[in-house]
Amino acid sequence: MFDRIRAYVAGFGGSADAENAGLRERRAHNLFEAAAAHVAARAEDDQDQIDETATWVSPEALSFGVSELACRAVIALARERDESPRAVARDLLGLPTA
Known part of the structure; x- marks a missing residue:
């Protein structure tokens, strides 16, 4: 009788593990996580x-995340180079200095 109870309870543990694994695979991605992965892939x-990363969030959210990443990257480079963000952005795009 106890063997049947153990088997029954073990069945719950197995299905819970499978459900948790499915949830981990289907979890919603943070828009900044999606943007970082998308830019790195590009x-x-x-x-x-x-x-794949284009499907993690809506196109609008991905666009916002990529834009925010670009702003943060330009600011970080500007500080590192001791230049203005405008100069760094133009340099990264190969544009002449204004």
Whole structure:
């Protein structure tokens, strides 16, 4: 009788583990996590990863995240180079200095 109870309870543990694994796979991605992964994939020219990250959040959220990442990157580079963010942004895009 106790063997049947143990087997029954063990069945719950197994299905709970499977459900938790499914939740981990389906969890919602943070828009900044999606933006970071998307930009990194673009930098590495990894089309499969680009396509996947584009599905993690809405296009609007991804656009916002990429924009925020770009702003933070330009600010960090400007501080590192001791230049204005405008000069750094223009330099990164290959534009002449204004």
